[in-house]
Amino acid sequence: MASRGAFDEIWGHGGPEDPRPEFAALSQWVADTPTAELQRRQQSAEAAFRQLGITFAVYGDSDAAERIIPFDIVPRVFLQHEWSRLCEGLVQRTQAINAFLEDIYGERRILKEGLIPPELIYRNEQFRPEVAGIRPPHGVWAHICGIDLVRVGPEEFYVLEDNARTPSGVSYMLENREAMLRLCPELFRDFRVAPVDSYPDMLLETMRSVAPGDNPNPVCVVLTPGHFNSAYYEHSFLADSMGIELVEAADLVVDDDIVWVQTIAGRVKVDVIYRRIDDDYLDPLTFRADSMLGVPGLIAAYRAGNVALINAPGNGIADDKAIYSYMPEIVKFYSGGEARLPNVETFRCREPQALKYVLDNLDQLVVKLVDGSGGYGMLVGPTATKTQIAEFRAALIAEPHRYIAQPTLALSTVPTMAESGLAPRHVDFRPFVLTGSDGVHVVPGGLTRVALREGSLVVNSSQGGGTKDSFVLMDAAAPGQSQSQRQGS
């Protein structure tokens, strides 16, 4: 899979000598700054990340707790009109996800109308019958959505994956920007980059907006599995930047369907929990009984309407890869219009015809486990070995319903620092969409993940990918403040 032919976000199809007209100045900056200087700044950013402990664990690696995600100094850039269009699609999709969740755990109209095969829901491990019938405070399910996008051409964006459970990476969006402001201040002089630092305030506002009851000063906390978790840095970063407590399950106790946090001065009632613990481990009385991470009685308190859980338990059914292929229908069903952000073409291996096509074209396709994440359980056909293809063939035949397949897309590239200097590397993009009781908000920015190896399409940080800052450029006439997209839900 060569990078040749892919659309480059800065260079277009032309290459360094002939960049996209809007990015001539950026391209010039890259060209004018000596490679050694760019490398020096990049190393300085990474040293700072290490010192701050901005780390990420790769499961199965014994030095796991202490790895930083490689940072690349060249930003990826969105033009204002590109961003506006993306936002429309993101808002529409997020509203549909929320409506879908409300429906599936409520009336189930979409099943009654026959748009989705019922067994796809009822036999899905991500479906949680335990929360059926619960309507979360203010009717918001997916408060924080990370919607992974890829681009294959100037006007062609596709949704690769929806993350409606506990999407991570927002701390990188903010820290990468901090690093860029410090290391490349000249870029911010030459370009009007929309700020992202309003994100923590917006998140806190979102949390407060969905607090149950009418407490004008709801107590909000971030719940982490603990400091050995791979995303612990992000958990502490978020609590810190919102000015709220970072708690572990042991700090919480449920009494009489009310959640309390134990402080040195005694118990304090908790109203909103941004939980970064998976459903399975949330409450041993409802989900996995053997979980030591959870808070016994939490779901009962949630059911009683005394606490808001962010994101709502049971959301996994909306970002499941088997459901993903129905998203265009889901968006249409709830919004009444065509999805503005299309899906990548997806073959559902549970359907015999699709399975046959997938088996015949394994070397051309990307095959994914529907319940896999972070690049695990994945086959990238064009770069796979014969053995890997044979293994997947056997797995597909044995359990076809566990897999989907997609064509290998020519993902767009962004110039990236490689050992020999700048070279195009494939990227994807995760914007963060917030839904509160007052509507949907998108911060102008997100997390750009970059595959650091030449030709590789795997951008997951758990598979050795890196990150870049993501600039959203403001039009010259636009006011200088943050331009979050607001729309009623």
Added chain:
Amino acid sequence: MLSRTAAALYWLGRYVERADFIARLVEATVRLDALSARPAGEAAWASALAVTYTDEAFAATGHNLTQAHVARFLTLDASHPGSIVRCLEMARNNARAVRTALTREAWTAINRAWWLFQNRASTGGATATLNLVEQVKGETRGFEGSIHRMMRNEATWLIQLGAAIERADNTARLVDVKYHLLLPEGEAVGGVVDRDQWTTILQTVSAVTAYRWLYSDGLQPANVIDLLISRFELPRSLAACVEETVQLLSQLAKRTGLQGEADRMARARMARMQKTRTSEAIVSGLHEYLEAFIRENAMLDAAIARQFRFI
């Protein structure tokens, strides 16, 4: 403040202080070893182990009492829970668990101290060992400095409280072990003992200059003991640690409204210390005096845990 946060902050203070103390002890012992006539250095390293209550653990390693082995054991040995590297790891784990209660500076300071020890297999010779412990002292000083730039609130005071309790314990043990080690069998207090060894004790608590300022009549063991036990001016003396503990507990009480057994114990201990003259303590049995102090310190530690609902 979360109960768990309070506990982690307190233990963060204790572990950083412990790492710093071990660094000072190793530094002083390297000097003592260098000054001793060969092969008397063994005794110096044996006493360093005794001060940290790790003589048995070291014996279990099967190594002989040389600088290379003991210095490595006390600084870099990851399998030994009392080594500097393990203290810093525990300090960092606690700091990590309560990152949100710390400033970026304070976290970075402790994280940097921890990085100092990563991928280090040996201390090297005397000079390298001295360089290493000098770096540890620099990092812990940096951490202490960053604490003084945090908000003057519960978080800061709990870290300082942990440090004060730990420091009191360390000084008491240092005096207990060294005094009895240096006092030859049948020798009266104030008899002929090795001047260099007394200097070493002072070096461990950074008090060589302080001693000269406070006492004019040369190096007298009784004066050294007096300095380390009763002089409030010396930050590492028992008196100073006791006073600081009382002050920190009352600041915490004012802010959190939590006052109780720990405050009463700390105040009673201070009142007693103000009345005790070091010379009397020596005459009536310094070892018993120090043992009682260490025991009381442990009881105070437990009372603090109860008072602030540590979990």
